[in-house]
Amino acid sequence: MEILKVEFLKLRKKTRIWLGPILVFWLIMIAYPLTVELLQDKLQIGFFSVLWIAILISMMLATEDIFTEDYNDGSLEQTIIQESSFSTNIGLKVFIYWFLTGIPVSILSFIFSFGTTQNFGLSLSIFPLALISSYIFLNLFVLGNSLSLNKGSVLGAIVTMPIALPVLIVLGKSITALQFDINFEGFILLLLGSLSIIIVLVPIVVSYIIRAHLE
Amino acid sequence: MTDNSLITAKTISYKINENKLFHNLSFELGEGCALLIKGKNGSGKSTLLRIILGITVPTKGNIYKAASIQICYLGHKNALKSYLTMRDNIDLMQLKNHKELNYYLDLLSLKKHLDVTVSSLSFGQQKKLALLRVFLNTSKLLILDEPFVGLDDATHEQLTNFLSNELIMGKGLIFTSHIPCEIKADSLVLIN
Numbered sequence: 001m002e003i004l005k006v007e008f009l010k011l012r013k014k015t016r017i018w019l020g021p022i023l024v025f026w027l028i029m030i031a032y033p034l035t036v037e038l039l040q041d042k043l044q045i046g047f048f049s050v051l052w053i054a055i056l057i058s059m060m061l062a063t064e065d066i067f068t069e070d071y072n073d074g075s076l077e078q079t080i081i082q083e084s085s086f087s088t089n090i091g092l093k094v095f096i097y098w099f100l101t102g103i104p105v106s107i108l109s110f111i112f113s114f115g116t117t118q119n120f121g122l123s124l125s126i127f128p129l130a131l132i133s134s135y136i137f138l139n140l141f142v143l144g145n146s147l148s149l150n151k152g153s154v155l156g157a158i159v160t161m162p163i164a165l166p167v168l169i170v171l172g173k174s175i176t177a178l179q180f181d182i183n184f185e186g187f188i189l190l191l192l193g194s195l196s197i198i199i200v201l202v203p204i205v206v207s208y209i210i211r212a213h214l215e
Numbered sequence: 216m217t218d219n220s221l222i223t224a225k226t227i228s229y230k231i232n233e234n235k236l237f238h239n240l241s242f243e244l245g246e247g248c249a250l251l252i253k254g255k256n257g258s259g260k261s262t263l264l265r266i267i268l269g270i271t272v273p274t275k276g277n278i279y280k281a282a283s284i285q286i287c288y289l290g291h292k293n294a295l296k297s298y299l300t301m302r303d304n305i306d307l308m309q310l311k312n313h314k315e316l317n318y319y320l321d322l323l324s325l326k327k328h329l330d331v332t333v334s335s336l337s338f339g340q341q342k343k344l345a346l347l348r349v350f351l352n353t354s355k356l357l358i359l360d361e362p363f364v365g366l367d368d369a370t371h372e373q374l375t376n377f378l379s380n381e382l383i384m385g386k387g388l389i390f391t392s393h394i395p396c397e398i399k400a401d402s403l404v405l406i407n
Contacts, residue, residue, distance in 0.1 A: 074294040
């Protein structure tokens with residue numbers, strides 16, 4: 001669990017890494033009503049699409065330099081030679097990034113959702129969706145960034161986007177299910193199932209990719 | 216592999232794009248022994264260290280390590296966070312509660328810089344900070360890549376004495392160095 005303490009210390013001093021994505025999310029959600037007519041029913045039409053895209057973008061920004069600094073200063077080599085599992089360390093690192101960006105973004109999602117729809121029940125259901133989807137997106141972008149380590153984050157984003165699209169589709173469908181009250185829990189379980197596979201597989205795959213980079 | 220062996224390399228080969236860095240290299244390092252790896256620039260010294268560490272996979276051959284051996288490694292990169300203070304970096308290295316920390320901070324004249332960010336320190340001071348990882352290690356084997364680079368004469372001598380004492384205590388040492396040092400290295404591998 002030392003990795004948690006170490007990452008917290010680093011992120012405490014580098015607020016840009018986790019505060020930046022939250023501010024970008026907040027800016028997108030603030031900017032959205034300004035770009036359409038200020039009529040509540042019209043705001044609701046595209047609100048959830050903007051919400052999911054804002055979460056996607058903020059998670060992409062959160063992982064932009066997740067390994068670059070450690071790769072450049074030799075910290076990754078020190079982590080690899082430790083006795084503790086490298087993939088577990090990666091999984092914990094991703095968790096901390098999600099804790100500092102995904103959870104605040106999910107809380108903001110609930111607030112913006114309630115502010116836009118003024119429907120507490122609907123907004124409350126958005127919260128778990130935002131929590132799960134942000135964790136999924138974060139893991140996917142971590143995978144992309146590990147592939148493009150030291151080659152720029154754009155390549156990582158391009159690699160990740162096709163994998164993230166099905167999640168966006170499920171999120172869109174889950175809002176429809178929520179609004180028509182049909183099997184919303186099924187979509188939550190589907191996302192949870194995907195997440196449970198992703199949080200196990202991604203750290204393992206990423207650990208191999210990083211080892212290959214270090215070679 | 217003998218009973219007190221820490222590392223055994225058997226017929227290690229490594230090549231990059233058909234360029235053979237070394238071929239069929241074998242050696243064994245026991246407790247209290249030092250191995251100085253010497254060679255020209257680009258001859259594969261750092262690569263050999265990384266192979267021993269398990270970071271790089273050899274083209275051929277195997278490295279056998281003693282069971283659950285802990286390794287202290289200091290490479291070309293110092294693994295320091297330039298935006299953090301020296302105190303925070305010590306915390307990151309998990310050395311904050313080490314009982315000998317204050318002694319070595321005094322010895323290396325680092326104490327007055329504890330709240331200075333690493334980016335403001337000189338190269339030599341950064342190297343000394345990174346060396347705390349070595350001075351306060353609890354490992355059985357030390358692997359050091361050019362540990363004397365950037366050190367003043369006093370620190371050079373302190374490090375030499377420290378490493379010699381570590382050998383007496385039965386630890387193993389594998390290092391590369393272009394700078395002459397007085398550590399008694401039991402084995403010498405020349406790579407061309």
